[in-house]
Amino acid sequence: MLGKYTAPERSASLKELGRAGVGRRSFLGLVGGAVAFAALPALTSCSSGGAAPQATSSAGMSDATSKLVPSYIPLDIVKPDIPSVNGTAPGFTKFPSSLVKSVQGVPGKGGSYTAMTPAWWAIPQADNSYFQAVNERLGSKLNFQVSDGNTYADKIQTVLASPKDVPDWVVIPSWNLPPRFGQAVKGLFTDLSEYLAGDKIKKYPNLANLPTAAWKYSCFEGGLYGLPYPNEQVGNAFFYRKDLFDEMGLEQPKSADEYIALAKEITDPAKNRWGSEDVWTGAQIMHGVVDKWKLVDGKLQNKVESDEYRAALEWGAKLFASGAVHPDAVAGNSQKAKQRFESGASLMTNDGVGGWHEALARVLPSNPKFQQQPMDFFAPDGGKPTLFRGLPAAIFSFIKKTDDASKVEEMLALANFVAAPFGTEENMLINNGVEGIHYTLDAQNVPQATAKGTAEVTSTYAFLVNSTVVNNFVQYPGYVKAKTDWEIRQAPYVVDPLFYGLQIQEPSKFGSLGKPLDDLSKDILRGRKSLSELDGVVATWKKNGGDELREFYAGFLNA
The missing domain is CATH 3.40.190.10 (Periplasmic binding protein-like II)
Known part of the structure; x- marks a missing residue:
């Protein structure tokens, strides 16, 4: 309980x-x-039928x-x-x-x-x-x-x-x-x-x-x-092992480049220690990627079309290429990410904020020195972040x-x-x-x-x-x-995302529209595919329903 x-x-x-x-x-x-x-x-x-969408x-x-x-x-x-x-x-x-x-x-x-x-x-x-x-x-x-x-x-x-x-x-x-x-x-x-x-x-x-x-x-x-x-x-955060950082004389990173540099510095496979878990969600937050849509020059732009999304992918791929991501995370094993972080096998991670007290409950009885702390969010260049409200x-x-x-x-x-x-x-x-x-x-x-x-x-x-x-x-x-x-x-x-608080149900025909992009992001992050392939997959996404979905959301915007 x-x-x-x-x-x-x-x-x-x-x-x-x-x-x-x-x-x-x-x-x-x-x-x-x-x-x-x-x-x-x-x-x-x-609304159903031919009327303009309502929300x-x-x-x-x-x-x-x-x-x-x-x-x-x-x-x-x-x-x-x-x-x-x-x-x-x-x-x-x-x-x-x-x-x-x-x-x-x-x-x-x-x-x-x-x-x-x-x-x-x-x-x-x-x-x-x-x-x-x-x-x-x-x-x-x-x-x-x-x-x-x-x-x-x-x-x-x-x-x-x-x-x-x-x-x-x-x-x-x-x-x-x-x-x-x-x-x-x-x-x-x-x-x-x-x-x-x-x-x-x-x-x-x-x-x-x-x-x-x-x-x-x-x-x-x-x-x-x-x-x-x-x-x-705000329901998500970068976390770091403050107890181990203190022992090593380290400070939490304050920019995207510092994160990768610090993750590399921490990593020591001989000691079964890696700098980071897979932090793709955190990468998107850091780069100001909106959950779905934003307005650019008066037109709806999906997150996968945005410069922020591309920059988050590029940064994430650099992190994986640095060798500082735990091998099990590279292999796609996310189920034991908490266990790796709590054992000290990885020292930085991304998790829901509620995971913080859960970790304390699990670890403190056997390791009273355990300290998990969230990092203050930062923009990639170390400036002010943009956080979209939950x-x-x-x-x-x-x-x-x-x-x-x-x-x-x-x-x-x-x-x-x-x-x-x-x-x-x-x-x-x-x-x-x-x-x-x-x-x-x-x-x-x-x-x-x-x-x-x-x-x-x-x-x-x-x-x-x-x-x-x-x-x-x-x-x-x-x-x-x-x-x-x-x-x-x-x-x-x-800040509020564009459609904050709107109850919007996408038609079921769009249910699997984003899967090829999700799969591609995993491959780009891990170096199995090039970032240059993003444009082609986005173009296919638009042709297969992305533009139609854009018009669907525009109906809510106009309403």
């Missing part, structure tokens, strides 16, 4: 979710920085969309030790001595509802003591239908194809939203704007505490259909369409309980279970999972809706301050 009294951190590339054997702790480090060049298939919907924007909303989302009414339950700056997560360096009760009375009315959620860990036994305890506090029974997260996309499509079999509450990660979801959402799920828009949200103060951008991103086809799992704005929400849940308003209101009351922020009794229960059964408190008042807690407390309720993002893993000395300070230093360079 992650527990540790927190709304789990959302970080790293969603590409990793396809790997087998992802544990709950690892998943929670994968959710968020999903921005970072993840191949996000079929995000969601545009819901998280920035510059139309008046119609503005009327769908709740008012933002922030809560001030526990003051952070390090306040938020320009959208960063607030930092809590200690746990409060007492918890606040944010939901008075029993929110439920005795209803019983089915809830479908994914799991990237051992599926807990149904009706276990954790479920029983939370349901008792809710005053309603949520009957979870938990499915393997690695095959969840297939499960979602099967369930949604039979409306009568759709559970009362359905969790869908953003990367699992199926093709043509927008055409089905109105018929399958409840438009929550009737219950939550504007000041109607005041009935649910914990939901009103969620950021506006996450609510905007939960709008589909002219309605507010999703309950969001908010995301953090998706406003990583996961959504949807309430099945019903004419019974009392059921919807009851489930929203349950959601309000689940969304309780850090510092509340409700947050402690959702994330850790019951004291003495699922966790105990250590000398620093930090929850430590029992065997029963490890087996039973998983992200089931938390997937239905999540509280705001915070940094509060105080069990790792110095971690909260280091992470929060790092986020604050990066914040001035965070």
Whole structure:
């Protein structure tokens, strides 16, 4: 169990979710920085038919969309030790001595509802003591239908194809939203704007505490259909082994050339030590490669057509050619990259920010000197970087369409309980279970999972809706301050990508359009093919659908 009294951190590339054997702790480090060049298939919907494409924007909303989302009414339950700056997560360096009760009375009315959620860990036994305890506090029974997260996309499509079999509450990660979801959402799920828009949200103060951008991103086809799992704005970083750097008298690099030079200096095969892992995602961030599209002279340009993409490939190829990349990474074995970094076989890597505390949990018990630190981002020449903001929400849940308003209101009351922020009794229960059964408190008042807690407390309720993002893993000395300070230093360079917050589902015919370019990038990086081949493959991409896809996105831009 992650527990540790927190709304789990959302970080790293969603590409990793396809790997087998992802544990709950690892998943929670994968959710968020999903921005970072993840191949996000079929995000969601545009209008069907011949009308111009439509989308819901998280920035510059139309008046119609503005009327769908709740008012933002922030809560001030526990003051952070390090306040938020320009959208960063607030930092809590200690746990409060007492918890606040944010939901008075029993929110439920005795209803019983089915809830479908994914799991990237051992599926807990149904009706276990954790479920029983939370349901008792809710005053309603949520009957979870938990499915393997690695095959969840297939499960979602099967369930949604039979409306009568759709559970009362359905969790869908953003990367699992199926093709043509927008055409089905109105018929399958409840438009929550009737219950939550504007000041109607005041009935649910914990939901009103969620950021506006996450609510905007939960709008589909002219309605507010999703309950969001908010995301953090920078989800990926270059990391280095500060403990080993200090021993060797090294400083972190501050430019693209310094990175390669330092990686070469570190590398010593006789000592089983290499300077770097495969950092292709980091290379793109460093070079300011946008996730998909940007405007150049008034025309949409895909990232693969950009000078930044070409420069990132050129730099990455130089890194591999230097001999400083671990041989297993050269061979394409990414699954053990964390293990190599944590063992000291490689000293620089690229990972989701959530991977930081995960590494501390794994390594500190056996190596108390272990220090993993993120580098401040830099432009290739050492100047100011450009960091594109992460998706406003990583996961959504949807309430099945019903004419019974009392059921919807009851489930929203349950959601309000689940969304309780850090510092509340409700947050402690959702994330850790019951004291003495699922966790105990250590000398620093930090929850430590029992065997029963490890087996039973998983992200089931938390997937239905999540509280705001915070940094509060105080069990790792110095971690909260280091992470929060790092986020604050990066914040001035965070910008919105062109289609930030737009829910756009690419037609399924474009699903494999980018694969030849993905394959080519791997070959160019490893010296198997020349950078000169990029132009030809891009030309083929344009001919085979790239230009058509450009026109598709232009429709959203014009709208």
